[in-house]
Amino acid sequence: MCVKYIVLFIFISAEVAYSIYPYFDTQDFIYNVPKVYRISITLDKLLEHYEKKPSKDPEWYIALGMARGQLEYTINELDKSVPGKLKENLQNITRRMDRIRNNTDYSSFIYRSKDYEYVVKAILENLDVLSSIMEPISIGTMGTQKPYRFAFEQYVQEARTKMPTRKAADACTMQLLISAMETQTTKTEGSCELTPECSTQILKGSGLAFQQTSRVRAAGLAYLFDCMEGLDLAAHIYKLCIQVYKETKSLEAWDHPPGTKTLFMQQILYCASQGYGEFIKPRWMNRILAWQEPKGCYSDDRQPFLKLTGFIGPASAPTPKEREEEYRVKKAATSEGGACNSLTSAMALGSLVIYIRALLETDQAFQYDVLS
Numbered sequence: 001m002c003v004k005y006i007v008l009f010i011f012i013s014a015e016v017a018y019s020i021y022p023y024f025d026t027q028d029f030i031y032n033v034p035k036v037y038r039i040s041i042t043l044d045k046l047l048e049h050y051e052k053k054p055s056k057d058p059e060w061y062i063a064l065g066m067a068r069g070q071l072e073y074t075i076n077e078l079d080k081s082v083p084g085k086l087k088e089n090l091q092n093i094t095r096r097m098d099r100i101r102n103n104t105d106y107s108s109f110i111y112r113s114k115d116y117e118y119v120v121k122a123i124l125e126n127l128d129v130l131s132s133i134m135e136p137i138s139i140g141t142m143g144t145q146k147p148y149r150f151a152f153e154q155y156v157q158e159a160r161t162k163m164p165t166r167k168a169a170d171a172c173t174m175q176l177l178i179s180a181m182e183t184q185t186t187k188t189e190g191s192c193e194l195t196p197e198c199s200t201q202i203l204k205g206s207g208l209a210f211q212q213t214s215r216v217r218a219a220g221l222a223y224l225f226d227c228m229e230g231l232d233l234a235a236h237i238y239k240l241c242i243q244v245y246k247e248t249k250s251l252e253a254w255d256h257p258p259g260t261k262t263l264f265m266q267q268i269l270y271c272a273s274q275g276y277g278e279f280i281k282p283r284w285m286n287r288i289l290a291w292q293e294p295k296g297c298y299s300d301d302r303q304p305f306l307k308l309t310g311f312i313g314p315a316s317a318p319t320p321k322e323r324e325e326e327y328r329v330k331k332a333a334t335s336e337g338g339a340c341n342s343l344t345s346a347m348a349l350g351s352l353v354i355y356i357r358a359l360l361e362t363d364q365a366f367q368y369d370v371l372s
C-alpha cells in the first residue's frame with residue numbers, strides 16, 4: 001500500500017514539474033527525438049539520391065544552401081540532452097550537403113528565362129548571407145484558420161483570377177534583386193526600391209496557390225534586403241502567411257489533390273522560415289515523410305496544376321520555341337529514372353530541415369503536437 005502511494009506521488013510531482021518547466025529535458029522534448037531521427041533518415045536518403053544524380057534545377061541548390069544554414073544553426077544550438085548519435089546523424093547530413101555543393105556543375109543549370117537566371121544567380125551569390133538569417137519560430141499568432149468551405153475545383157478556378165503569373169513574378173523578383181544589389185555595391189545613398197508594378201504585385205490584391213507563395217518569397221527577399229523603406233514588410237508577410245495557412249489546411253482537407261504536394265511543402269517552408277510555428281505539425285511531417293519515393297527523391301505531377309491555376313502560360317497552344325523551352329525545363333526538373341521532381345524534392349528538403357530545427361528548439365519543442 002505504502003509503496004503504491006509513493007509511486008503515485010512521484011508520478012504526480014513529476015507531471016507538475018514538466019508543466020512548470022518547459023525545458024529541454026522534459027518528457028515532451030524527448031518525445032521529439034524519434035521524430036527527428038525519422039526525418040534524418042529521410043533526408044539522408046534524399047540527399048544520397050541527388051548526390052548520385054545531380055540535379056540541373058537551380059531551385060534545388062537554393063533550397064540546399066538555405067537548408068544547410070538552418071541545419072548548421074540547429075547543430076550549434078543543440079541542447080546537451082540531445083543524444084550524441086542524433087547529433088552525429090545531423091552532422092553527417094551537413095557533410096553530404098557540402099559534398100553535393102562541392103560537386104555542383106553550375107554551368108549545367110537550366111533556366112526557364114533570362115529574368116529567372118538573374119534571380120537565381122543573385123540568390124546564389126548571396127546564399128551564405130541569406131541562409132544565415134534565422135527568424136525565431138513562435139506559435140500563437142496565426143489564429144484558428146479553417147480550411148475553405150468550397151471544393152478544390154473551385155479553388156483552382158479562383159486561383160486563375162489571381163496575380164502574379166510566374167513570368168511576372170520572375171520579372172519583379174529580378175527588378176527587386178537588381179535594386180538590392182545596386183544599393184549593396186554602390187556607396188551612394190539610396191535604398192532598394194521597387195517599380196510601382198512590382199510593389200503592387202507584392203503588396204496589393206489577394207493571391208492563391210503559387211501566385212501567393214511567389215509573393216511571400218518576393219516579400220521575404222525585399223525584407224532581407226531592406227527594400228521598400230517605410231513599409232512594414234514583416235506585418236505584410238504575417239498577413240500573407242495567415243492566408244497561406246488557410247490554404248495549407250485546405251490542401252490537407254482536400255486530401256492533397258495531384259500536383260499540389262510541391263505547393264503544400266513550399267507553403268510550409270516559406271511561412272515556417274518566416275517564424276510561423278503553426279506550420280510545424282507532426283501530422284504534416286508524417287505526410288511529407290510518407291511521400292518520399294523508394295529511390296529517395298520526391299515526385300509531383302505539378303505541371304497540369306500550374307496550368308490550371310493560371311500560374312504558367314495560357315492553355316493555348318505553345319509556340320515551338322516555348323515547347324522546346326518547356327521540354328528542357330521539364331527534363332531538368334525530372335531527373336533520370338522517371339518521376340523524380342527536383343523542385344518537389346527541394347521543397348521537401350527545405351520543409352523537413354525547418355521541422356528538425358523547430359522540433360529541437362527549446363521552448364516550443366513540445367507544443368506542436370497539440371496544434372490543430
Ligand SMILES: *[C@@H]1O[C@H](CO)[C@@H](O)[C@H](O)[C@H]1NC(C)=O
Nearest residue numbers: 085086087088089090091092
Ligand atoms: C557518420 O559518418 C561516418 C563517416 O561516414 C560514419 O562512420 C558514422 O557511422 C556516421 N554516423 C552516423 C550516426 O550515421
Ligand SMILES: *[C@@H]1O[C@H](CO)[C@@H](O)[C@H](O)[C@H]1NC(C)=O
Nearest residue numbers: 095096097098099100101102
Ligand atoms: C569542398 O571543397 C573544399 C575546397 O575545395 C574542401 O576544402 C572541402 O573539404 C570540400 N568539402 C567536402 C565535403 O568535400
